[in-house]
Amino acid sequence: MSIIERLSANPLLLTDLDGTVLYDGSIPKELKKLSVKLKKVGIHFSFATGRSKVPALKYARGLDIDIPIICSGGAIITDTETGTDIYRHEINNEAVNQIIKNLDPAINIAIYCNDEVHVNKRFKWIEDYCQRQKIKLFESNNLSKLNNKIVVLLVGNEEIIETTNKNLKQNHNNLEINKIFSNMCEISSKQGSKRNSAKNLLKLLNLSKEDLFYFGDGSADIDLIKYAKYGFTVKESFASQMIPEAKSIEIPKKLGFINYINSII
Structure with missing residues (x-):
């Protein structure tokens, strides 16, 4: 039994994009391989990004993600196959x-x-x-x-x-x-924060916070890192300074997320 199976019977790996798994805007080939591997072993993988829906969907399709993604900083949850908004929170x-x-x-x-x-x-x-x-x-x-x-x-x-x-x-x-x-x-x-949207995504997948792994580096990630059962910052990031007690992964240029996930699956 793998480490991740001992932590959760049905885990959801959710990550921020820029500064957490991306460092120059492009998808590393190692991340594409990891996404394929996760799908083969039946582990849910998605992301929560500040990017708006149009570019976010390009990343989702580049990674062949088949569950909903969180975009616009949490204001939208969208279906990756149809581009239809499942949840949408407009500003007053x-x-x-x-x-x-x-x-x-x-x-x-x-x-x-x-x-x-x-x-x-x-x-x-x-x-x-x-x-x-x-x-x-x-x-x-x-x-x-x-x-x-x-x-x-x-x-x-x-x-x-x-x-x-x-x-x-x-x-x-x-x-x-x-x-x-x-x-x-x-x-x-x-209502459109990353944390609140992650809660809605968990409900859609019939999961709980006990199944949630989240990885982030910025101020918009902090509440969700604290909320997740397994919350991680990125070393030397703003989030790591604000919550130094949280576990950290290496920066994206050092493939921190990819190496960590490979080590537990």
Whole structure:
């Protein structure tokens, strides 16, 4: 009997993508091999990513994942075969509109609605991202009128984003707010966090938290790492600094996730 079989009769291996299993945006061949191996032995494997649905589905199909994935930071759970949303948590319009109204004008705003991105003015990062991921980008004079807001992304210089992130967390505890990079802050609904979506995924698969392995490196991963029966950070990551008591895997460049999973299956 393998180590993982002794830990759970029906485990779910759930991982963050960027900074946890990916280091340059591409899928390592070793990860593809591991995904095939996990499917052969009947172990559930999926991911929870901050990436929006369109690019997330590309990764799911590249890894031949056949169970639902969590994307948009937890705001969406989608079926990998059909692309149909199983769970979807939009942001409260009133709260978002208040945030937009009071933002520092130096901050660039991008709002993810359905499979589109809307901005009040184009900026290089979002243009490059949408072109690379083949996501439709629209310019709007009035972002507050948009419906179906899934995620709001704020991009600016590091000092302004740090201050904005702290202020938003203090004044909007009904929203999920995470600084995903030093110059970017992401806002979604509280129900659409990675932790809450992982709970819904467990229900879909008729599993419990006792079956959950989760691996992550960022601020948006911390609550889920704490929730999972077997939660892991990535060495030298933000998450490892915040919860040093959690077990850690090596960085993706050293194939930490892949090597650990291979060692227990």
